Amino acid sequence: MDPNNGSVADNLLEEMMEITGQNLITIKVDDHYKFIKQLGKGKYGQVTLVIHRQKGTPMALKLLPKTFTKRQNFLYEYCVALCLSSHPNIIGMFGIAFESSDHYGFLYEVALHQDLISIIKPTEGVPEPVAKVCTNQLVSALEYIHSKGLVYRDVKPENVLLFGPDCQRIKLTDFGLTRPKGTMLKLVSGVIPYTAPELSNTQNGEAVPIDFTLDAWAFGVLLFCLLTGYFPWETTVASDPFFEDFIIWQETGSHEHLAWHWKKLTTEAMDMLKQLLALNPCNRSPVSKALWYLDYPWRVDTWK
Numbered sequence: 001m002d003p004n005n006g007s008v009a010d011n012l013l014e015e016m017m018e019i020t021g022q023n024l025i026t027i028k029v030d031d032h033y034k035f036i037k038q039l040g041k042g043k044y045g046q047v048t049l050v051i052h053r054q055k056g057t058p059m060a061l062k063l064l065p066k067t068f069t070k071r072q073n074f075l076y077e078y079c080v081a082l083c084l085s086s087h088p089n090i091i092g093m094f095g096i097a098f099e100s101s102d103h104y105g106f107l108y109e110v111a112l113h114q115d116l117i118s119i120i121k122p123t124e125g126v127p128e129p130v131a132k133v134c135t136n137q138l139v140s141a142l143e144y145i146h147s148k149g150l151v152y153r154d155v156k157p158e159n160v161l162l163f164g165p166d167c168q169r170i171k172l173t174d175f176g177l178t179r180p181k182g183t184m185l186k187l188v189s190g191v192i193p194y195t196a197p198e199l200s201n202t203q204n205g206e207a208v209p210i211d212f213t214l215d216a217w218a219f220g221v222l223l224f225c226l227l228t229g230y231f232p233w234e235t236t237v238a239s240d241p242f243f244e245d246f247i248i249w250q251e252t253g254s255h256e257h258l259a260w261h262w263k264k265l266t267t268e269a270m271d272m273l274k275q276l277l278a279l280n281p282c283n284r285s286p287v288s289k290a291l292w293y294l295d296y297p298w299r300v301d302t303w304k
């Protein structure tokens with residue numbers, strides 16, 4: 001974290017991390033929480049449904065192995081999540097963090113309907129009203145994160161938790177990659193469809209200052225997945241033929257080469273994605289631009 005960054009969130013976070021770090025208790029997880037089932041597993045941690053042994057409260061427990069997790073990074077993820085958790089579309093926290101002999105852990109609310117990836121039908125996506133109700137809530141969550149001077153950096157359906165079968169209430173989770181705007185970062189783990197081109201095109205591990213525009217890009221990719229059931233490309237490098245065709249569309253306006261799954265989208269949805277996925281981050285629209293398009297149809301078919 002850059003202490004000179006000066007954002008309100010940054011100053012508050014420093015203090016929260018220091019106090020949390022000083023008061024981090026060491027426990028044996030099984031003494032306090034009864035394991036019920038695994039809810040998910042990511043690259044870094046695993047999330048389990050547990051029940052508080054004394055109170056009987058169901059909770060989601062995220063455990064991060066100490067072998068892969070720096071103490072400061074754990075404290076950062078926990079404190080950022082805590083700072084943001086008052087927003088209705090961001091996961092609620094119980095305010096409990098601890099360490100065991102081999103893990104760091106914290107507790108938060110359980111989403112009983114899994115995550116957004118579980119309802120995206122391959123080659124189809126989700127019905128348009130579902131995509132729109134998700135858009136509304138995700139824009140609200142991302143704008144809130146940005147208003148705190150933070151870049152979320154992990155927009156993807158796996159990080160959107162569902163609190164009902166119809167997506168009327170969804171929440172963002174996993175703040176392990178969130179950092180203050182302006183933090184200098186290198187591309188570390190390979191290029192994925194959600195990686196904005198200004199990051200995937202960096203040379204020789206060069207660091208770039210991160211900006212909200214990274215989230216707008218990833219949000220555009222997520223909307224494409226919701227509306228089509230496909231990724232628009234595999235990687236955001238010119239050698240990817242799907243991305244190459246997209247570059248031609250962005251630069252010349254000619255969409256004759258665009259992959260066929262773009263043809264599922266209306267002119268208005270294409271226009272929205274063109275702005276969220278502008279190749280130059282200076283020309284990219286903020287996530288809120290999607291709200292402007294909510295009253296227009298997004299899919300040419302009639303899957304309502």
Ligand SMILES: Nc1ncnc2c1ncn2[C@@H]1O[C@H](COP(=O)(O)OP(=O)(O)OP(=O)(O)O)[C@@H](O)[C@H]1O
Nearest residue numbers: 039040042043044045047060109110111115158174
């Ligand atoms: N509170 C929760 N309720 C239900 N399921 C959850 C909850 N939190 C996480 N999950 C599930 O666990 C998965 C992994 O969680 P999370 O993204 O926090 O782990 P991670 O190790 O940080 O993942 P990543 O590889 O993205 O960094 C999620 O995609 C989701 O399916």
